[in-house]
Amino acid sequence: MAKAPVLTPQAQDFPRWYQDVISKAELADNGPVRGTMVIRPWGYALWERMQREVDDRIKAAGAQNAYFPLFIPQSYLQREADHVEGFAPELAVVTYAGGKELEEPIVVRPTSETIINSFFSKWVQSYRDLPMLLNNWSNVVRWELRPRIFLRTTEFLWQEGHTCHATEADARAYARRVLDEVYAEFMENVLAVPVVKGLKTAKERFAGAVNSLSCEAMMRDGKALQMGTSHDLGQNFAKAFDVQYLSSSGQQEYAWQTSWGVSTRMVGGLIMCHGDDAGLRVPPALSSIQVVVMVVRDSDGxxxxxxxLVDELHTSAIRVEVDDRVDTPFGRRAVDWELKGVPLRVEVGPRDLAEGTVTVVRRIPGTKTSVTLAEVARDVTGALVEDQQALYDEALARREDATIDVSTVDDAAQAAATGWARIPWSTLGVEGETLLATQAISVRCLIRADGGVPESADEPDLIAVVGRSY
RNA sequence: CGGGGUGUGGCGCAGCUUGGUAGCGCACCCGCUUUGGGAGCGGGGGGCCGUGGGUUCAAAUCCCGCCACCCCGACCA
Structure with a gap:
């Protein structure tokens, strides 16, 4: 008789499956304050690898890391009208500290536009100071009424980039460059998560931005997840915080700015895009452990x-871990690694060695083969590359199958029950967007007919990608 | 804000109707046997039963208040 499944099957209850994976794969726990989370070592390893890969790309795009404070004077938030209105409901405010009531309340940062701009106004003096490209790795707090671990938590970890440019065109181009070269490139090639890049509608735009661009991914239940955003801030914050520079022609000009971020939400996206009924499936390019070598039994050499074998794999620059917990039953160990989603397992036992082989188990396609000792390193190296691609191809095919072109708002609503719909923006319009919102369906982003990213929502012939979202 | 529900070892639950001071599964600890797909057997540790009051010889159980959390609706995006 079959054992009860380790996890609630996805088809039975997807949200429950998600909770089960997080708990059984030891990714995270809920914190004592509602909406907070404790990220456990395996979950944090995923985040650390994401940080490393994203950080490399941010630096390649010319930005430098800096750090700004957690606490922001409340008055700063109020300087940009849309910004304060957008964030007011989710702010955590400190009014009492050091044993007494504070003269001015302090806001725990929900994002750092305001405090960073207060320093930009000091640091940006001349066109020679531009572009100024900064990035801040930090935690932020947005009070959430309906938290979901990794996807929407009251406190989360992220990076926020903030830049100043001399011209509007430069700022726009940089926001777009980050979207393409940092975010989408990382998501597709490292996370193996295909994304749709597009422009946010006015309704979905960041509070205080002129335009917001985003990367949207489809989860296994057909819902969308915004994986990252990059904003063209125009001169809104520059004017509010007086970020001015002297141009080469001797004029005082307001800087043109961008901001952009990705967060621990990506961990949730990774889980829901690739996970199956046996647990997580971590893409080889991301995984901090690419191969786990299992001592089946400690005997016979x-x-x-x-x-x-481990030395040999190290030499091939593969990230390897040994599992020699021979006191724990083999099946238990195998299930644990499958739950955690480590891409490859190499099982070494007396039976294998007698044949001069090892057993290679691939988590992503789910295959198990016997490989001679001489060929292990080559086989493993090839499998890591193939499975990275397979994971991406599978996710892309799933998204394409679940996305349909429609020409009416009703059909769009219908399609959103199981996936995404593409509908002409001229057909949908703001009225259609509002109507869909009553059914918990939103416009994820606007794209051009050829899939390109629009410069503005006023371009003709745009397509709205709509769906339910996290 | 309105309606409904739930609070009992780390987790999931039973016990409450018909009061007699706590039990099951998983997890944990010890021993032996196991170990190629979630081990078996034996032994063991761990609970102010959300909280404050009341009734009673006696309260997890009955009564009243409070708190927290969950679901549905509304509101917000």
Whole structure:
């Protein structure tokens, strides 16, 4: 008789499956304050690898890391009208500290536009100071009424980039460059998550931005997740915080700005895009452990063979971990690694060694094969590359199958029950967008007919990608 | 804000109707046997039963208040 499934099957109850994976794969726990989370080592390892890969790309795009404070004077938030209105409901405000009531309340940052701009106004003096490209790795707090671990938590970890440019065109181009070269490139090639890049509608735009661009991914239940955003801020904050520079022609000009961010929400996206009924599936390019070598039983020279194999894999620049917990039943260990989603398992036991082989188990396609000792390193290296691609291809095919072109608002609503719909923006319009909102369906982004990212929502022939979202 | 529900070892629950001071599964600890797909057997540790009051010889159980959390609706995006 089959054992009860380790996880609630996705088809039975997707949200429950998501909670089960997070708990059984030891990714995170809920914190004591509602909406907060404790990120456990395996979950944090995913985030650390994401940070490393994103950070490399941010630096390649010319930005430098800096750090700005957690606490912001409340008055700063109030300087930009749309910004304060957008964030007011989710602010955590400190009014009492050091044993007494504060003269001016302090806001725990929900994002750092205001405090960073207060320093830009000091640092940006001349066109020679531009562009100024900064990035801040930090935690932020947005009080959430309906939290979901990793996807929408009261406190989360992220990076926020903030830049100043001499011209509107430069700022726009940079916001777009981050979207393409930092975010989408990372998501598709490292996370193996295909994304649709597009422009947010006025309704979905960041509070205080002129335009917001986003990367949208489809989860296995057909819902959308905004994986990252990049904003063209125009001169809104520059004017509110007096960020001016002297141009080469001797004029005082307001700087043109951008801001952009990705967060621990990506961990949730990774889980829901690739996970299956056996647990997480981590893409090889991301995983902090690419191959786990299992000592099936410590006898007949198994341990020595494992040590030699690990050295060889290290030499091939593969991230390897040994599982020599021989006191724990084999099946338990195998299930644990599957839940955690490590891409490859190499099982070494006396039976294998007698044949001069090892057993290679691939988590992503779910295959198990016997490979000779001489070929392991080559086989493993090839499997890591193939499975990275397979994961991406699978996710892309799933998204395409679940996305349909429609020409009426009713059909769009129908399609959103199981996936996404593409509908001409001229057909949908703001009225259609409002109507869909009553059914918890939103415009994820606007794209051009050829899939390109629009410069503005006023371009003709735009397509709205609509769906339900997290 | 309105309606409904739930609070009992780390987690999930039973016990409450018909009061007699707590039990099950998983997890944990010890021993032996196991170990190629979630181990078996034996032994063991752990609970102010959300909280404050009341009734009673006696309250997890009955009565009243409070708190927290969950679901549905409304509101907001």
């Amino acid at each position: 198994v341990r020595a063979a494992v040590d030699r």
